[in-house]
Amino acid sequence: MVLEEAKRIRKILAKLKLCCESVVLDIGSSSEKFRCVDQPYIDYYVFRPLRKIGAKIIHIDIKKEKGVDIVCDLASSETEELIKTIPPADVVLCTSLLEHVNNREIVLSRIRNLTKPGGTIILTVPYVFHYHPDPIDTGYRPSNTELECLFPKEQYTILTSEILEAYSYPSAIKQNLFAKILNKVLRKFNFEGKCKRYIVIPSKISLVVVKKNR
Secondary structure, eight states, X not given: OOHHHHHHHHHHHHHHTOXXXXXXXXXXXXXXXXXXXXXXXXXXIIIHHHHHHTXXXXXXXXXXXXXXXXXXXXXXXXXXXXXXXXXXXXXXXXXXXXXXXXXXXXXXXXXXXXXXXXXEEEEEEEEEOOOOOSSOOOOOOOOHHHHHTTSOTTTEEEEEXXXXXXXXXXHHHHTSHHHXXXXXXXXXSOTTSSGGGGOOEEEEEEEEEEEEOO
């Protein structure tokens, strides 16, 4: 997730008017360190406001690391029984994940099934973006209108569909010492400052927000 993406998602979540009883699934969450240290704006903009209202956040990822609540490979047909234990959510958040899986249709099917009737899916995928294997990058770079087609109109209502102008670090820069120190410093401050001067690659992100019809 890039900074502009996190800020846009914050605004989208605010409009949904979630409450303490709301369940939010974070699909492909990565670790707490990734969300809070490596890319601290993710926690600051997306999850901190949700915690303030008392929403139940469930982080799901294939990696068994601190900050992952459910270790699960949504792309595997062997995890069906585990997935049945995951509660249906008011919001399913899936950001910059689909380019990292081979079985996109399985993942999408499970995301749809994990969304309550009347619930919302927030989906982002890079559109113009550098190669970034984690552990693979399939090169999937759909437009927002292509993402819309993943949700049948008779079952879903498109709430938002857009291309975000964004900036990103190439992997080599994101992992250097300066970037790590900078991110730790930025955690302590509001991220509305001149962060962009540190970010080097213009990028574009496809974003759609859909509501599952009741």
